[in-house]
Amino acid sequence: MRATMIHGPGDIRLETVPDPQLTDDTDAVVRVVAACVCGSDLWPYRDTSTGANGPQQIGHEFVGVVEQVGSAVEAVAVGDFVIAPFLFSDNTCALCAKGIQSSCVNGGGYTGCQCELVRVPFADGTLVTVPGTVDEAMIPHLLTLSDVFPTGHHAAVSARVGEGSTVVVVGDGAVGLSGVLAAKRLGAATVVAMSRHAARQDIARSFGADHVVEERGREGANAVKEILGGIGADSVLECVGTKEAMKQAFQSVRPGGTVGYVGIPHGVELNMPVMFATNSNLAGGVAPVRSYLPDLLPDVLDGSILPGRVFDAEMALADVAEAYRAMDERRATKVMLRP
Amino acid sequence: MRATMIHGPGDIRLETVPDPQLTDDTDAVVRVVAACVCGSDLWPYRDTSTGANGPQQIGHEFVGVVEQVGSAVEAVAVGDFVIAPFLFSDNTCALCAKGIQSSCVNGGGYTGCQCELVRVPFADGTLVTVPGTVDEAMIPHLLTLSDVFPTGHHAAVSARVGEGSTVVVVGDGAVGLSGVLAAKRLGAATVVAMSRHAARQDIARSFGADHVVEERGREGANAVKEILGGIGADSVLECVGTKEAMKQAFQSVRPGGTVGYVGIPHGVELNMPVMFATNSNLAGGVAPVRSYLPDLLPDVLDGSILPGRVFDAEMALADVAEAYRAMDERRATKVMLRP
Numbered sequence: 001m002r003a004t005m006i007h008g009p010g011d012i013r014l015e016t017v018p019d020p021q022l023t024d025d026t027d028a029v030v031r032v033v034a035a036c037v038c039g040s041d042l043w044p045y046r047d048t049s050t051g052a053n054g055p056q057q058i059g060h061e062f063v064g065v066v067e068q069v070g071s072a073v074e075a076v077a078v079g080d081f082v083i084a085p086f087l088f089s090d091n092t093c094a095l096c097a098k099g100i101q102s103s104c105v106n107g108g109g110y111t112g113c114q115c116e117l118v119r120v121p122f123a124d125g126t127l128v129t130v131p132g133t134v135d136e137a138m139i140p141h142l143l144t145l146s147d148v149f150p151t152g153h154h155a156a157v158s159a160r161v162g163e164g165s166t167v168v169v170v171g172d173g174a175v176g177l178s179g180v181l182a183a184k185r186l187g188a189a190t191v192v193a194m195s196r197h198a199a200r201q202d203i204a205r206s207f208g209a210d211h212v213v214e215e216r217g218r219e220g221a222n223a224v225k226e227i228l229g230g231i232g233a234d235s236v237l238e239c240v241g242t243k244e245a246m247k248q249a250f251q252s253v254r255p256g257g258t259v260g261y262v263g264i265p266h267g268v269e270l271n272m273p274v275m276f277a278t279n280s281n282l283a284g285g286v287a288p289v290r291s292y293l294p295d296l297l298p299d300v301l302d303g304s305i306l307p308g309r310v311f312d313a314e315m316a317l318a319d320v321a322e323a324y325r326a327m328d329e330r331r332a333t334k335v336m337l338r339p
Numbered sequence: 340m341r342a343t344m345i346h347g348p349g350d351i352r353l354e355t356v357p358d359p360q361l362t363d364d365t366d367a368v369v370r371v372v373a374a375c376v377c378g379s380d381l382w383p384y385r386d387t388s389t390g391a392n393g394p395q396q397i398g399h400e401f402v403g404v405v406e407q408v409g410s411a412v413e414a415v416a417v418g419d420f421v422i423a424p425f426l427f428s429d430n431t432c433a434l435c436a437k438g439i440q441s442s443c444v445n446g447g448g449y450t451g452c453q454c455e456l457v458r459v460p461f462a463d464g465t466l467v468t469v470p471g472t473v474d475e476a477m478i479p480h481l482l483t484l485s486d487v488f489p490t491g492h493h494a495a496v497s498a499r500v501g502e503g504s505t506v507v508v509v510g511d512g513a514v515g516l517s518g519v520l521a522a523k524r525l526g527a528a529t530v531v532a533m534s535r536h537a538a539r540q541d542i543a544r545s546f547g548a549d550h551v552v553e554e555r556g557r558e559g560a561n562a563v564k565e566i567l568g569g570i571g572a573d574s575v576l577e578c579v580g581t582k583e584a585m586k587q588a589f590q591s592v593r594p595g596g597t598v599g600y601v602g603i604p605h606g607v608e609l610n611m612p613v614m615f616a617t618n619s620n621l622a623g624g625v626a627p628v629r630s631y632l633p634d635l636l637p638d639v640l641d642g643s644i645l646p647g648r649v650f651d652a653e654m655a656l657a658d659v660a661e662a663y664r665a666m667d668e669r670r671a672t673k674v675m676l677r678p
Contacts, residue, residue: 094570100595103617158620231433256439258622265611272604276624278442281497283597285618 002339003115004320006044006058012321017057020111020119025070028123030082034143035062035114035337036311037323038086039173040264045324057112060086061146063139066127067117075124081134082127083297084113084120085289086147091125101125101290114320116339128293130301140308140336141300144178145293148334149307151262152178152239153296154287156186159235159260163187166228168252169209171239172200174310174334175262177207179237181307184208185299192224192233194248200333203309216244221251233257238284243267253280260284311336341678342454343659345383345397349667351660356396359450359458364409367462369421373482374401374453374676375650376662377425378512379603384663396451399425400485402478405466406456414463420473421466422636423452423459424628425486430464440464440629453659455678467632469640479647479675480639483517484632487673488646490601491517491578492635493626495525498574498599502526505567507591508548510578511539513649513673514601516546518576520646523547524638531563531572533587539672542648555583560590572596577623582606592619599623650675 003017020029038061066080076082089096089104096104104125110118120126130142152175161167167183169176172195183191184207192211193204201212213223225232232254238245241263249259250271261284274280299305313332315323317339326332342356359368377400405419415421428435428443435443443464449457459465469481491514500506506522508515511534522530523546531550532543540551552562564571571593577584580602588598589610600623613619638644652671654662656678665671 094568095594098570098573098593098595100593100618103594158618229433231437234437254437254439255434255442256437256627261615265615268611270609270611272607272609275621276600276604279439279497279622279624279627281620281622282614283618283620283622285615288595288618 001116002317003057003112004059004317005055007055009044009046012045012324014318014320020117022068022070023119024121025072026122026124027070028066028073028076028120028127029068030064030084030118030120030127031067032062032064032113032116032118032339033081034139035059035339036143037114037327037335037337038147039175041324042328043264045328057115059112059114060110061143061148062113062118063143063146064118069123073123076127076129080129082129083142083145083293084118084127085293087286087289088121088126089290090122091290096125099291100288102286102288114317114337126290128290128297130297140311141306143336144307144310145296145300147287147289148174148310149178149182150289150292150296151175151287152237153182153292155179155237155239155260155262155284156182156235157260158262158284159237159258161186161188161235164189165234167191167235167237168224168233169193169237169239170245170248170252171263172197172204173239176237176239177203177310177333178307179239180204180209181207181305183235183237185305190228192227194220199312203333206309216248218251220248224252231255235260239263241265241268243269246270250275250280255279257281258283262287310334314338340455341656342396342451343398343656344394346394348383348385351384351663353657353659359456361407361409362458363460364411365461365463366409367405367412367415367459367466368407369403369423369457369459369466370406371401371403371452371455371457371678372420373478374398374678375482376453376666376674376676377486378514380663381667384667396454398451398453399449400482400487401452401457402482402485403457408462412462415466415468419468421468422481422484422632423457423466424632426628427460427465428629429461430629435464438630439627441625441627453656453676465629467629467636469636479650480645482675483646483649484635484639486626486628487513487649488517488521489628489631489635490514490626491576492521492631494518494576494578494599494601494623495521495574496599497601497623498576498597500525500527500574503528504573506530506574506576507563507572508532508576508578509584509587509591510602511536511543512578515576515578516542516649516672517646518578519543519548520546520644522574522576524644529567531566533559538651542672545648555587557590559587563591570594574599578602580604580607582608585609589614589619594618596620597622601626649673653677
């Protein structure tokens with residue numbers, strides 16, 4: 001099959017590799033219908049120190065059709081259209097039972113998915129079948145359920161967004177935009193998106209953002225406070241992972257509020273005395289996507305939410321190197337790849 | 340009146356100072372019936388760098404009887420037996436309305452309360468009247484409501500303890516013990532108290548602790564995991580504030596669980612990459628006591644809970660220096676002072 005390989009920083013190639021095979025009787029092999037490039041794929045693309053050592057497959061977000069199943073697989077069948085959460089999980093261990101499938105004791109990541117076929121371990125505990133016939137127009141929305149939308153949702157849930165919450169979203173990438181949509185879906189009264197990028201501001205507004213703040217730092221936090229009654233937000237979604245973004249988040253949260261973070265932290269520093277004095281809380285991490293899908297999928301299928309709007313480019317798998325370049329250079333927010 | 344003064348490390352004296360007066364029309368002056376020494380009072384007692392500069396009054400936990408009220412005070416009256424949360428608050432600002440009275444925009448601390456009379460600003464927004472006649476036996480339990488029990492409760496609430504939760508409490512001081520009681524009251528299924536001190540273990544058990552773990556560090560965390568199905572606790576209450584205690588808390592929490600912290604952090608370091616990978620959350624800070632009293636007071640009055648068991652010594656105010664010594668030397672868990 002054809003598969004995307006990363007050879008080092010900036011070096012993405014589509015190559016031919018052996019087709020994956022069923023290894024365990026709980027495996028499935030899934031033919032990829034659509035995959036995409038994640039912001040986290042850009043870390044090894046930009047810097048060898050963060051991952052890629054020598055040529056290896058890459059990618060972790062996809063939807064597809066089940067092509068083979070092991071003898072012990074019961075919940076999915078050949079021909080099913082499935083959503084693959086970006087980590088596999090047995091969905092039976094003590095941590096899965098607590099809803100934290102991203103820490104499944106038997107879990108892990110795929111070999112890669114920006115390719116044609118993927119071996120999925122623990123197919124029953126991982127894949128979620130989409131009922132009925134899947135229209136072409138539904139594919140981008142379903143694809144977001146493998147990572148980006150549930151990750152934005154996780155930021156909102158971690159930040160304790162609920163009915164009537166005031167919310168600030170730091171980060172206008174695909175995850176941040178998904179966070180805006182998730183926060184409104186959870187009942188937020190007011191959502192402030194922090195963005196300087198006109199096209200992304202438009203997506204944020206289409207996802208329900210009530211206000212956009214372009215300022216950053218203390219000036220941005222002051223603008224937020226002015227909008228939110230002088231005291232900052234009940235919930236802040238930190239969807240970047242940099243030191244500056246986390247600082248922005250804590251500057252924007254009100255005393256007693258919570259920062260929900262889903263950006264992989266890089267050099268983040270926390271001010272514990274201030275956190276303690278103000279009861280500013282921190283929650284989040286790697287999204288337990290599998291846990292959220294039963295709640296999120298119906299809203300996608302009935303069109304209540306359109307999370308696929310985060311895709312502003314679609315390319316053939318053959319153009320995967322250009323997909324990385326477009327995201328690296330910020331010419332695209334998020335690229336969908338079609339094998 | 341007689342008032343406790345701290346002159347410097349280890350130097351506590353009872354001296355005569357002018358009686359406090361009504362200053363604003365929202366003030367009350369309260370005659371202290373019982374006060375106590377807080378673990379946090381020991382920081383300036385032990386180290387000049389953490390607070391005391393020259394002679395000043397000290398103490399912030401007390402109950403008493405209202406002796407004078409300003410012309411604008413409506414909710415409390417002369418003769419009322421009142422609980423004084425350890426911080427005053429107007430209970431009307433935007434942050435009080437969010438239940439975070441410890442960050443009241445007009446709030447602050449008392450001049451001191453290990454004395455005979457205290458001026459309480461914003462009496463209506465601060466003091467809570469105890470209905471009916473107060474028996475002598477009820478006084479220790481009511482006194483805990485000014486700080487130590489709601490602080491343990493805040494640790495439990497911050498750590499998201501609820502029906503069926505598994506809980507670890509780090510710290511066997513009066514706050515940690517209160518955390519045990521609070522966690523059971525909130526429906527925890529299993530509470531593990533970490534303690535090496537026989538008398539405190541007994542109090543923990545009387546407060547509902549199901550297990551006591553004496554080991555510390557990785558060994559302690561392993562003992563906790565063995566008790567809790569191999570995965571650690573849903574909720575950990577960190578009731579000390581040291582680097583070691585916070586580390587113990589994060590070693591003991593399960594992926595997706597929450598550390599609720601109420602110990603003033605001193606040199607605490609957080610491991611962000613591990614927190615992110617495991618969704619280990621952190622919440623807490625200065626307890627908003629005033630917010631919790633309407634919920635907690637009825638359970639104290641009807642005897643459902645007996646939080647006053649944390650007092651293992653009672654002394655006359657004249658012996659306040661000995662009260663500090665006894666707590667500093669760990670001869671007492673918590674000392675009640677009677678003027």
